[in-house]
Amino acid sequence: MRRQAVRLIGLVAAAALAAGGCAAEQKAAGGGGSEGAAGVTATTVKVGGVLTKTSASGYSTKDAEIGARARFQRANEAGGVHGRTIEFIGAEDDNQDAAKGDAAAKKLVQKDRVFALVPVHAPNFGGATFLEQQGVPWFGWATGPQWCGTKTGFGYNGCLAPQPGAGSQTWWGNQMAELIGGSAGKSVYVQTSDSSGSKYGGKTISQSFEAAGFKLVGLNSGLPAAAPPPDWLPYVNKIMTSDGGGPPDLVVSIIAGTKFNVGLYGALKKAGYQGLISDATSYDAAILADPAIAQALEGVIAAPMFEPFESQAPEIAQLKADVAKTAPGTQLTQHLAIGYWAADIFLKILEQTGKELTRERFLAAANGSFDYENPGFGRIRYPKDHTEPNGCGALVKLEGGAFKVAKNMKCFDNVPLK
Amino acid sequence: MSELVGYILSGLVTGAVFAVMASGLTLSYAATGVFNFAHGAIGFLAALLYFELNVGLGLPAWAAGVVAVALFAPLLGYLLHRVMFRGLAQAGETAQIVGTIGLTIALPALGLLVVDLVAEPLGLPRADATSLPRGLGPYPAATYAFGAVRLDSDQLITFAFAVLAAVGLWAFMRHTPYGLRMRASVDSRGLATLRGIDVDASSAMAWTLSSTLAGLAGVLAVSTLGLDSTAFTVMLFVSATAAVFGRLRSIPWTFAAGLGLGVVQNLVAGYADFAEDVTGLRTAVPVILLFVGLILLNRSRGRIAGSAAEDAPPPDHLADLPPWRRRLPWVLGLVALLAWTLTRPADDFSVSVVAQGLVLALIFCSFVVVTGIGGMVNLAQASFASMAALTCGWAFSSGLPLPVAILLGVLGATAVGVLVALPALRLGGRVLTLATLALALLADQVLFQIDEFSNGTIGWPLPALGLGFADTTDPRVRVLLLLALIGLVGLLVRNLERSASGRAVLAVRSAPAAATTSGISAPRTKIMLFALASGIAGLGGVLFAISKGSVTATDLPAFSGFVWLAVVVLQGVRRIGGAVLGGLIAAIFPELLAGWHVSAHVGAILFGAGGMILARHPDGVLAQLGEARHRRRTRGDRAAALRRETPAREGAVPAVQVTNGTGHRPVTAPPRAPAVEDALFRLEGVVAGYGDVTVLRGVDLAVRPGEVVALLGANGAGKSTTCAVAAGDLRVTAGRVVLDGADVTSWPAHRRAREGVLLAPEGRGVFPGLTVDENLRTWLADPGPVYERLPQLARRRGLAAGALSGGEQQLLTLAPALVRPPRVLIADEPSLGLAPLVVEQVFEVFAELRERGVALLLVEEKATSVLELADTVAFMRLGRVTWTGPRAEVDGARLTAAYLGVS
16 A cells, blocks of 8 residues: 555656756747747837736726826827837736736737737736746836846836845835924834735835934734734734834835725724824825725825826826826826836837837847936836836825825935845 | 733624624534535625615615615525525535635626626726725714723624624524524434425525625625625635634534634734744634644544545446547547647747646646545645745755756645645545645745745746757647646556555545455545645646746635636546646636636636536536437437336346436336225335335335334335335335325425324434424424423433433434324334333334324334234335235234245
């Protein structure tokens, strides 16, 4: 009996080994290059995106498609880039599933034959390895480490998940310090949830505030990652006693999901918290629709990584005009802005590549000291920003049920991540 | 100190939601035997409806709550009972698990799709991450201080409703006839039917109630959880922990465990800072408790050691075909696939989709081993694949050559498989399934969160696999390689089934105790199966990673393991073909849907519909196809086959029919007994059996009011089967059952019981888990007169019937008949295993019933005592009544003839 088992296991192992052979470099199969540049004709450049349009958790970045479409439409109406119009075939949905994202990237490249992927805005995007192998450029929001260190993944505001030693942002802390008139003697408490991604965010952001001179009195990653806790009491208790037995001056929440944040802020206010609250996700006009939510979030300082829609900058007026033309009546959201600016940067590189367009030439242009400033997102430099964030951001405050620009887009120097 | 008190109080309040949800879970499991993985999904649907009514249509919160909880949830439960759960209760365990998992995926998708469709025209808010549902109370919630603890109105309302639900449920179960019937059905389903309880109706009631509780929990929880179906599934897992601590039986214990979980979560959040360095450990506390609870509290009693004997394999419809004809469709398919693959270009998208499907197929092969052959349901298969892929990536990145890394990955998964198998040795059935679920979640939440192992969210890159002439960046090479590997696994599986170890596996699966006495080591067999299956899953996982070029911890989440299982079982989990088909479908189907621009929700819904199909055809698509093929082939020669079949001679071995009973009619013409004109209850030419085996081959019996008919015969003559047919427990294939001139053949058992045909089954006809008093109440509105007649029962009225002596149990079985005499009483071996004094007492009861005009049919193997009482005697042999006549004509010679078969 035991010998049988051993033999069977041995067989499986042998099968594995037989299949093993040797390692070969993952490389582009066949050739997009042989038949001319993929997705490029004399008059068109074909692009498509990958978004998390639907997901089990309800998180959706689908508005990025509208943003990109609006930007491309303006470019096309201006005659395209070097005589080529952008043929935007829309975006695939990855359901926030890495394997589906990989399949979507393969479909776009192999079946739809796109030149580049714009916009890619999916927190669990799984197609990075494939695109890097194939040398296909992809543009979007680089929230995950799969973007960083690649030659083909272009985050519109750089790589937001730098490796230790690479540059990490300080703008959030600095902007906040400028807003409240200096950071001296001010304490900050950072709340994240219990997953490696969220913990990593907590590390970079607490470093940002420390770099700006704040005193970090707590970095807690106790919140369950999967669903909001039914009871906020233990978490709020910790916050309310973190600064020498009292509450901190500022609480920064690195939790995705309005539900989490509303729960946390509601519980904080219930416990009598009077200080400042800041987070990265509350800049969302949709939450204003519910007066009680707006009330729960009243006073929150959100930190968008693009120029707020309330800004007077001409670039924002242009964005609004473009969107109004492509999709009248669309509510402006963070995801829309990300799609828009990712498309904008893609067009800029396309322009700099010149008339003769192949992926190799495009990547050479992009990764050969590309430097582009725009008040909409600050500035972007490649290849530097393949490994670190662009270091720019703005602050928006929810006051009297409406968002107001607290600090316009501004860039600060990164510091090495510990 | 006050902080601690605060955590405990506040935890009790929040635990209330778990308690409500878990009670529903326990209720439906205890009442129907189906563990409902979709319980959370039902809660989500109710919450979704509540949200749309309240926030979308502006209904007041209480009204929306009433509609969602008191109207929608019960209806949904009833509907699911009708279309699915009713069928599932009879299906095997695998089908049950897969069916409800299918629902978990389909129900939320259905709700979200409907909202998507009607949101525009009706101006409803969409249900996504931004939607913020409100609680039942005032909005925004008012806050009250209780000492150091501050609770808001929503929390208080939740607690109040939970207490109300608990008290209501308790009162319903303990103090209403419906509750009694439900508990009786749980205690002994078969007996409940014989007592006139419509078991189906009480299942419907259980599902309706359970669904209402899920809806209540959903509506109460939605203001904190948000409209996130994953969060509801997580809540279900937490509730499952509470249900497990209630041993899946006791609602009060489940309720208490739910409250306790709320407290534990608060204490962990408040004090377990030491666990901060291990990411996910605190999140995983309920899962860890679930696992511990399963190991400590829930040894499967009915079915030991993961065996699932009633998952009998479907008849092999193609058994009579020559091997080449059986394999022909597969060979043709393979040739077509190869021809197509080799004519496509190297970067063809469709080929890479097929290759992806074959990777999944390879992983799915592991289900064939562990579930198809071993009969154990393992929900951790995705974790094995993930484990192997991550190990391989880690090993390769630390500088080991790729083949060694692959081997390490496969061995790693195999080792984990053995570790998982260890608890499986003690657990069986659903408990094992839940344990593998807990392990899968634990791997996701803790093990794969360790950065050193999974390299954070970035994962490990992996090179292509070089085969000398080509490498796996070419999808065509992947297709060939995978086909070869699947072929290899197929051979392995075939050898396994045919070898000594395969027979050992089957032995352990169908009768663990017998297998052990035959010297087969059940634990070793199970460990081997688990190891083999996880090795295959690991190999698949490694190939998944290699064809993707990298692996991250989130590539193969635990939940995909559930989906996979469902896909494979839908195709047929007993054969490699099912796995291959399942893998291809899993990869190709979503591509097709996306190509047609169909909402992803539709795919999920179709998938759930698969679960419903499974409720009807638990053996999957392939078995269905085989049956169809068989039917086509046999349609022509069925008539001939019937003509060939001659009436079985007496003494012949009962013919085993090859058909599974569809349309099969035996042609034996039973000899008619002399008609008894004034009979109250008659069996006329009854033919019946179990499955393909015919036991009764034309039985005629008649009982008059006030007459005792003794049915005698040797062991195996068909006496108990006759009883079952008479009571309606077993369907007849031919013949009639007549009660007072009316043909009652088609009546179910509970209806016959209500019309006065009472069967006291072999052994003891009592509900062991109910008290004496409750036992009597299943047949009598007021058990008072029984206590006057039988004071020894009166003294034990509060005791569980299972604790009575054998004689007392038999009296308890017959006692209700004394107070409310049935028209026909059938007693199967009433004197079996009783002391002579008690037997005397029992026969006194029969004599009294005869005086009161009851028609009695007494079945005995031992003739002496019953012959003293009988008016008429019938002898049975080999499924027929061979002689019927008055008691006076029975002598020693006849008895000898009847028992020994000499004439």
